[in-house]
Amino acid sequence: MTIWQALRRPRFLLSSWPWRGLAYLASGGVLGMVIAIVLFTIAITGAVLSLFVIGLAVLALLPLCGLVVGPIERWRLRLVDPVPVSSPHRPPSRPGAWAWFTHRYREPSTWREFACTLLLAVLGLADLIGLSIVLTSVGLLIGSPVIIAFSDRSEEVINLGPGWQVNSIGEALPVVPIGVLLAVVFAYLIAAWAGGRANLTRFLLAPRESELGERVVALTRSRARLVDAFQAERRRIERDLHDGAQQRLVALSVELGLARLDAPPGSDVARRVASAHEQAKLALAELRELIRGVHPQVLTDRGLAPAVTEVAGRAVVPVEVHVDVPRRLAPEIEAAAYFVVTEALTNVDRHSKATSATVRGGIHNGLLNVEILDDGVGGADPALGSGLVGLADRIAVVDGALTVVSPIGGPTLLRVEIPVR
Template identity: 45%
Template sequence: MTVDRPSHLAGALRRRRYPLSAWPWRALSYAVTTVPVAGVLAVAAGVLAGPLLLVVGALRRDRPVDVAALTVLAAVTVTGLGVAPLVSAPVAAFERWRLGLVDDRPVVGPRWRGPAARFTGGAAWREVAYVAWLGTVVPLAYGTYALLVLLDLALVAGPWLAGGQERIVLVRVTIDSPTEAVPWAVAGVLAAPALLYLAGLLVAGQAAVARWLLDAAPDGAALREVTRSRARLVGAYEAERRRIERDVHDGAQPRLTALTLQLGLARLDVPEDSPAAGPLAVAHEQAKELMVTLRGIVQGIRPPQLTELGLAGAVGELAARSVVPVAVRADLARPVPEPVETTAWYVVSEALGNVVRHAGATRAEVRLTRGDRGLVVEVEDDGRGGADPDRGTGLTGLADRVAAADGRLLLASPTGGPTLVRVELPCRP
């Protein structure tokens, strides 16, 4: 039996056995190693912020700002901006390594392209932002949590601290005796698990910010260019597909049909006992087989059912030919572009083929819905379930075909069934 283990602290916090697992200790180790790093960065931030605080203080007291203070402030600002992209690199590398204490997922850093590139790359300035956040926000958060822990410890130790000359003051409540401190001590004990989870949330939040800022992701412009190039490739493929289909259908197929007829007529004119009768018959049969093969190739480029019947009719024909009873429900109030129709047809064809070969189902249903955002294709069966793309290339190839059309494939197939294949295809006008 495979045990589903969380791969990061945020996922572990949702589990009931979190306090009894190793994750609290991993969170503690991450927090403990954060303290020296954040402490050093906090001191550096304080040094850099000193001149700014002097200038702000002078302005608030309506005093003239010294030119020397402004000069120092400008020099510190320029120096900080000039050094920050370079200093942040080793800190960010260490933080990516340290993130493994609470997150098993890999984090990829940017490639080193030289000091000059550090000032123009978006990843470098995200590292600077993380270092600034680590030196300012994180110390404040950890300090607040430390105060809460000290308060809880004071509550728990209240019965031993109160009494005699010692009194405990909690906001507006004053505890004068150990008896009065007992209820507060019980509350402190009960609050300990909440503090444990709060520490986990604090560390998980810090780790989430670290992953968000330090994980080198492709730039938005690069992603947009990849999307555009894929759209251009799909468009070029569709145009080339139509050209091949037209050339084969209008050129090679009629000529092969004429050749088959000529061979048939020649067989009628040649006596059966002639030496040429045998080879001629073989050539005629091969020509007919080639016609069938070529017809299959043409149909594989774009099924003729789509041209003749439309998507709903072509899917209905697939359902009629299926060994497993298939119900088709189509809601196609708006037209579907031809490339999307072809992709959807292949999705249904492959999915129904999997139902027949692997599912052991008694019935299946195909649903076609044309919405505002695109076409949704759903194929559901009542089979044994357990479909896994890793055990075969059918679903993987199907996902690749859908991705080429800028769509996505979703699979739900628990053991025991049912299995649902949902494909969402965008329809561009």
């Protein structure tokens, strides 16, 4: 809730919002006074030293003062507006102090922050003067009986304005309700003024749509590079396992098989060699499953349709495959679609109690569509740990969308749409 929303509530005066608005304006006034002194000092120093190069360097620091004030103002905004304002600045493309300075000078957000700094120096002082007058006036009106009671003066004690003097407690008591009424009015006015100041600050400091668009493009490119690097690393690991550890296990299994034939039948050596042979074959089978989970060779060599056909052939439930992808797609797209099918068929085997499943896939209107349908009991829920959240995250990496329709009693339909690049 912002201070503008709080102003419309009946219990506004009983809430913390009037004090938060007062704190926002008062802290802005103090900060504005400090900023005015700093800016004046920098400007005078630069002007005096302008005959030398160092003077120009000092003057060049003036616009960069907003880089210090901007984060402070974003933090102060939280007093009256809980919605955070993100920094519009982007890191420079090259390292070094000169690259940093030139990059900051070219950024429009740097100059908007400098404008916010100048406004704070002017309006902050105005806030401080206005708050001083308001608080002094209300304090005199409400506290006039106390002031007179503790005063030793017998003559005129309080001058509230032209022709309005209060000299006794009897004259001061009727003034107190006026002070209370003014305190209520000023509470609303101060909150409204604080809200207006906050809106102006947010307008100057919040990132523009063009800047947000540039950041989205940069993040998208960065994510694409990470996905490419991740897929390349998976393929490297798959090749190392396939050409290294798997080949050694195959050779070991062959050697143990030959040793098993040469060992005396029924001897302890024959039994131990036979046991080692079986363990080697189990390790080889597990390694092959691991390689398929990292990145199947058939996906790299032949593409999505043959890879889906292979994984469907290993499923416990009979799976009918209709995948028609006439051309090779980007490796990250093929990998995302393949692992979605793999995880979906694993869920079918483990949870669905289905008797059959169907996998369909094809390219339509620039989208790769993959559907997995089973005749199981339905009720698939991501919250139950069925892996659907992980699938959605994997598809989101390639800008795809995942849809699950799984009513109680079935059937369950999992549909994936991925833009084809």
